[in-house]
Amino acid sequence: MQLVLALVMLVLGYLVFWPIVLEPEAREMPPVPELTGVLEPNDRLSAVEFLPLPDNARGPEDIAVLDGVVMTTDLAGRLYRVEGDALVQVSNLGGRPLGLKSGPDGNLYIADSFRGILRWSPDDRLDLMADRVDGVPITYPNQLDVGRDGVIYFSSSTERFDPELLGGTLAASVMAIWEQSATGYVARLLPDGTTEKLADGLIFANGVALSPEEDYLLIAETGRARLIKLWLDEARFGTSEVVIDSLPGYPDNLEANGDGTYWLGLASPRLPSEALFPYPFLRKVIWRLGPWVRPAPVHHGRVLRVDGDGTILDMLEDPTGALGVTTGAQVVGEHLYVTSLDGPALGRLPAP
DSSP: OHHHHHHHHHHHHHHHHOOOSOOOOOOOOOOOOOOOGGGOOOOGGGGOEEEEOGGGOOOOOOEEEETTEEEEEOTTOEEEEEETTEEEEEEEOOSOEEEEEEOTTSOEEEEETTTEEEEEETTTEEEEEESEETTEEOSOEEEEEEOTTSOEEEEEOOSSOOTTTTTSHHHHHHHHHHHTOOOEEEEEEOTTSOEEEEEEEESSEEEEEEOTTSSEEEEEEGGGTEEEEEEOSTTTTTOEEEEESOOSEEEEEEEEOSSSEEEEEEEEEOOGGGGGTTOHHHHHHHHHTOTTTSOOOOOOEEEEEEETTOOEEEEEEETTOTTSSEEEEEEETTEEEEEESSOSEEEEEEOO
16 A cells, blocks of 8 residues: 555656646637638548658648749758659758748748758759847747848747757647747848847747738747738838637648738647646646647648638638648649648649
């Protein structure tokens, strides 16, 4: 009996006192919106055609169109172009590229979650553009957009959890969102090399996309399941407003269509574990229980088309989650390409 009591006390002591890196903050999440109207469940994304990555590679997290050619990357940092129904490797960038965007100079700009903001030119030259903001290393570069004037706008998801040190972007993102620490930010890189923050205090800053007139930037705040509009015009520069305060999932990449609408990927449906966000102590206990009870994204494909005022115009859904963690979508020509954090293929289907 004494042995049993000792074991119980040992387990309780572990669950209550064992040191962990997480310092959860108390938050209240907005209610999950009703899945009605445009959000009515469907299986339209299930018609996706798979363009497999070569050699069992995984993780085509984003795409960009460079000189009319669709480009993507994988978990190991290889760069591919789409040729018909195949992906052909064109370079090995290394690191872990996330956001991709072609610039007005014909080069490819990359938010590399391990290294910073990079530029790749078609002659296979790779340059580091920025790895610090205000003298502090950029811990988790995520997505970016490039203005017509060459200014690069990018997100850094968290200053608390380094994806390279933690074994990958998924592990770091789960920790940041479970902790609910507001250390994410959006910054810009000017052509002279200067970097400056434009918005901070975000809980896992993620997708960013410029408006057609480049007078505002849309921002996906994954940890709050919402979209924010950050004004860039002279009269309102630096002010922001929430345009969607509650999405049915956790937003990831944003891709502008050029007409004032955007495609937004939802990496996972909202999780029931959000109910524990007001209780930091319980979240610490659950984390100590191990990976089998910790929160994790659910493979359930969803991409939304929204406008700059936060109106949801369309939703494509794949309840089977065949693409893995769906990160975003982008129209190129007659096709809608769908990207994934961990899937083995790039998705493609006729543009809605």
